[in-house]
Amino acid sequence: MADVKLLPPEAELETKRVLKQLSRSHRALAELKGFADMIPNKNILINAVTINEAKDSSEIENIITTHDELFKAMSQENYNNPAAKEVVNYRTALWHGYKLVKEKKILTTNMIVEIQQLIEKNRAGIRKLPGTVLKNEATGEVVYTPPSGEKEILALMSNLEKYINDDYDNVDPLIKLAVIHYQFETIHPFYDGNGRTGRIINVLYLILKELLDSPILYLSKYIIRNKSAYYRLLQEVRTKGNWEEWILFILEGIELTAEETLLLVKRINNVVEKTAKDIKDVLPKIYSRELVDLLFYEFYTKIVYIEKGLNVSRKTASAYLSSLEETGFLVSQKIGKERIYLNTRLFEVVQQAGMEK
């Protein structure tokens, strides 16, 4: 069984190569933060970005779904597609974690347990029984056996919790993010969902350290693209003490992902602004900024959301959505008993970004 080393790592983490990459990663991240901070309705942005993150992050676990299925699962409580449902659960967990960190300004083991529970939709919690092993996906060979026993796992988690919340070591937060991710995956506190929970912790840590205000930077896609390096480098920290390559891998991911996310955020912002202008031109009588924001809150809407959001009658809300459909802004679909209106412009932007690998 593994003997997990307590944090902080003994090795020198801020090497020359790391410091060089660190400033590039910070620069890209700060640019993303700066742009995102200026956008008026942040929920639109967060919702759009997290749809793709939920999809990507779940895909590592081979939960494959399409945007179309996701839209149905999101808009309908009882939609019967387990894969899409899992993705929706991931997004719920992400939002929950974000709200907790924003409100409490700490990230604790209990919060992490809550997040994992929402991902897995079960209450198994911290592992109590032995038998969890990590295998090489291709060969099936056991590469690592994480610690077992609730007591030991909780002690390791409490050491990690302290490292997350107290900056006693004065190490740069982006470097610490890499350390935290390694340590969390190495403790592997749950029977399942450790990867997805760990990827949510990454973004929550950026929020906690105020490097981002909105949860919009996700390494999942980068990890999918570089999956074998990701697994190999995690393992090399353990077997060779190779912190430098691992930290560089994460820092490069942050730089690249921040640049890509900035482009996506700009695209989302453009489509919102362009649509606002077009609705104002084509349907001046029903135009309001609140209406536009509601249309973009998710990539679909329903009569009841407009009714409540604008405080109008059901009849008026329904008439608004019909006019928007007639003029081509929305496309409706009957799902079950309900009519759902898809914001096709936003859907296309999100879907297209989701398909770029």
Ligand SMILES: Nc1ncnc2c1ncn2[C@@H]1O[C@H](COP(=O)(O)OP(=O)(O)OP(=O)(O)O)[C@@H](O)[C@H]1O
């Ligand atoms: N050799 C290793 N050392 C430490 N952690 C590892 C190693 N190999 C894999 N992991 C971690 O374990 C995660 C998988 O664990 P688990 O199946 O519990 O999570 P998941 O969320 O269900 O899956 P996934 O991460 O594949 O989506 C990987 O994402 C990775 O972070």
Ligand SMILES: [Mg+2]
């Ligand atoms: Mg799993």
